[in-house]
Amino acid sequence: xxxxxxxxxxxxxxxxxxxxxxxxxxxxxxxxxxxxxxxxxxxxxxxxxxxxxxxxxxxxxxxxxxxxxxxxxxxxxxxxxxxxxxxxxxxxxxxxxxxxxxxxxxxxxxxxxxxxxxxxxxxxxxxx
Amino acid sequence: xxxxxxxxxxxxxxxxxxxxxxxxxxxxxxxxxxxxxxxxxxxxxxxxxxxxxxxxxxxxxxxxxxxxxxxxxxxxxxxxxxxxxxxxxxxxxxxxxxxxxxxxxxxxxxxxxxxxxxxxxxxxxxxxxxxxxxxxxxxxxxxxxxxxxxxxxxxxxxxxxxxxxxxxxxxxxxxxxxxxxxxxxxxxxxxxxxxxxxxxxxxxxxxxxxxxxxxxxxxxxxxxxxxxxxxxxxxxxxxxxxxxxxxxxxxxxxxxxxxxxxxxxxxxxxxxxxxxxxxxxxxxxxxxxxxxxxxxxxxxxxxxxxxxxxxxxxxxxxxxxxxxxxxxxxxxxxxxxxxxxxxxxxxxxxxxxxxxxxxxxx
Numbered sequence: 300x301x302x303x304x305x306x307x308x309x310x311x312x313x314x315x316x317x318x319x320x321x322x323x324x325x326x327x328x329x330x331x332x333x334x335x336x337x338x339x340x341x342x343x344x345x346x347x348x349x350x351x352x353x354x355x356x357x358x359x360x361x362x363x364x365x366x367x368x369x370x371x372x373x374x375x376x377x378x379x380x381x382x383x384x385x386x387x388x389x390x391x392x393x394x395x396x397x398x399x400x401x402x403x404x405x406x407x408x409x410x411x412x413x414x415x416x417x418x419x420x421x422x423x424x425x426x427x
Numbered sequence: 428x429x430x431x432x433x434x435x436x437x438x439x440x441x442x443x444x445x446x447x448x449x450x451x452x453x454x455x456x457x458x459x460x461x462x463x464x465x466x467x468x469x470x471x472x473x474x475x476x477x478x479x480x481x482x483x484x485x486x487x488x489x490x491x492x493x494x495x496x497x498x499x500x501x502x503x504x505x506x507x508x509x510x511x512x513x514x515x516x517x518x519x520x521x522x523x524x525x526x527x528x529x530x531x532x533x534x535x536x537x538x539x540x541x542x543x544x545x546x547x548x549x550x551x552x553x554x555x556x557x558x559x560x561x562x563x564x565x566x567x568x569x570x571x572x573x574x575x576x577x578x579x580x581x582x583x584x585x586x587x588x589x590x591x592x593x594x595x596x597x598x599x600x601x602x603x604x605x606x607x608x609x610x611x612x613x614x615x616x617x618x619x620x621x622x623x624x625x626x627x628x629x630x631x632x633x634x635x636x637x638x639x640x641x642x643x644x645x646x647x648x649x650x651x652x653x654x655x656x657x658x659x660x661x662x663x664x665x666x667x668x669x670x671x672x673x674x675x676x677x678x679x680x681x682x683x684x685x686x687x688x689x690x691x692x693x694x695x696x697x698x699x700x701x702x703x704x705x706x707x708x709x710x711x712x713x714x715x716x717x718x719x720x721x722x723x724x725x726x727x728x729x730x731x732x733x734x735x736x737x738x739x740x741x742x743x744x745x746x747x748x749x750x751x752x753x754x755x756x757x758x759x760x761x762x763x764x765x766x767x768x769x770x771x772x773x774x775x776x777x778x779x780x781x782x783x784x785x786x787x788x789x
Contacts, residue, residue, distance in 0.1 A: 331443075334652065335460045337742045338720060356771070358720045360459040360742045361652050389458075 307418035370408035372401035431476030469645025470575030479543025503528035518694035574620030617661025712782035715749035
C-alpha cells in the first residue's frame with residue numbers, strides 16, 4: 300500500500316501538495332530498486348523548474364538515478380539532512396527522506412500525475 | 428536464464444534477483460552496505476555457481492597449462508592453486524583464472540561466467556600437438572564462497588577437512604555436510620576464506636547449513652552487489668572492467684603472474700617487448716577527493732585532456748568514499764597524482780592512492 304495523500308509519477312517519485320507549495324521524494328519502490336543511497340545531489344534553492352526537468356541525482360552504491368521535477372515551480376527548500384544521512388531515503392522515503400520542496404507554478408500540473416490507486420496498479424504491473 | 432542449484436535458497440531468503448550474463452543471480456539480500464560490512468567483520472556466503480570450470484587431463488596436462496598460462500604451473504604440486512591469466516597471442520587478457528593442480532595429469536581451470544564459452548573455445552583451439560583431453564563441465568559444478576575472518580569457525584563443524592592447517596592457495600577434497608567437495612583457501616574479497624566446489628546434483632543443504640552455522644556469528648548471504656564492492660576494495664580485478672582483450676597483465680599491474688623465465692607461453696613475445704620497451708600506461712587505484720561517485724566508463728582527464736576512462740569505480744562501504752581503478756599514462760601512474768573524473772556535467776578531483784585499498788589485519 301502506498302500513502303493515499305500523495306500523487307505519483309511514472310519515475311517513481313511522490314509529491315505532497317499543501318496549498319501552493321509541494322514536497323517531493325522518491326517512492327518505497329524506487330528506494331528498493333536503488334538499494335543503499337549514499338549521496339543525493341540537490342537542486343539550488345531558487346531554481347525554476349519545468350515539468351520533468353532533471354534537477355539532481357541520487358547515487359546508491361551500485362547505481363545513479365536522476366531526480367526529476369514532477370511539476371513546474373521554484374525550489375524553495377531542500378532536505379539538508381540528506382547530506383549527512385542519505386540513508387533516510389531508504390529508511391523513510393515518504394517522511395524524513397523527502398528531497399525538495401517547491402512553490403507550484405501551476406496547480407494544474409498535479410492533475411496529470413497518478414493517484415495512489417493508479418500508482419499501485421502500475422506497480423502491480425511491474426511485478427509480473 | 429540459467430539457474431544455479433541454490434536459486435531456491437536465495438528466493439527463500441528474499442534476495443533481489445537480477446540477470447547477470449545469462450544467469451538468474453542474487454544481487455542483494457539485506458543491502459550492499461550491510462552485506463559488505465558483515466563480510467569484513469565476520470563472514471559472508473556467496474553463490475558463485477555461475478563461474479566456469481574447465482578440465483585439462485592427460486599426459487601433457489602440465490605442458491598445456493604452461494602453454495596457455497603466463498604463470499608457472501610447474502611450481503604446483505597436487506593440492507595447490509595459482510592465480511593466472513588466459514592470454515591472446517598479443518599478450519592481452521582473454522580472461523583471468525585460477526589453476527588448480529589436482530593430480531599431475533589433471534588441472535582444473537576456474538574462469539569467469541561471462542567468458543566460460545569463449546575461454547573453452549579458445550583453449551580447445553590451442554590443443555594441437557598436446558596429448559590432453561579438454562572438458563567444460565561448468566554446468567555440473569556448483570560453487571560457494573565462504574569469506575571472512577570467521578570462515579574457519581563456521582565451516583569446520585561441517586567438514587572432516589582440517590581447515591586451520593590449510594594454507595592459502597591450497598585445495599583439498601573432502602566432505603562438507605556429507606557431500607563430496609573440493610575446498611580451496613581462496614576467494615575474491617580480500618578476506619580469509621574458502622571456495623567450495625561440488626558436483627553433487629542436490630547441494631542445497633550446503634547453503635542452508637553454512638547460513639545456519641554462520642548467522643549467530645554475524646555471517647550474511649552476499650549478492651553480486653557487495654561481491655563487487657568487496658573485490659574492488661581489495662583491488663582484485665574484474666574482467667570487462669579492469670582487464671580485457673585490450674589490456675595486458677603488465678599494464679594491469681600483475682607482472683607477478685608473468686614468469687618470463689619459465690619458457691614459451693601465449694603472448695610471451697609481446698609481453699617481453701612491452702616489459703623491455705616500457706609500458707605506456709598502468710592500472711592504478713584512486714579515491715575521489717571531491718563529492719561524487721566514480722563509475723565505470725566515466726572519462727578521466729589529466730591536465731585538461733582526456734586520457735582514458737574509469738575502469739572500476741564505486742562507493743566503498745568500508746571507507747565511506749568513492750574508490751576506483753583507472754589506467755593512467757605511466758609517468759602519472761604513481762601515488763599522489765591528481766587528476767579529474769567527468770561525473771555528468773562536473774569534473775571532480777581524484778587522487779592516486781596506495782593499493783590495495785583494504786588489506787586484512789589478521
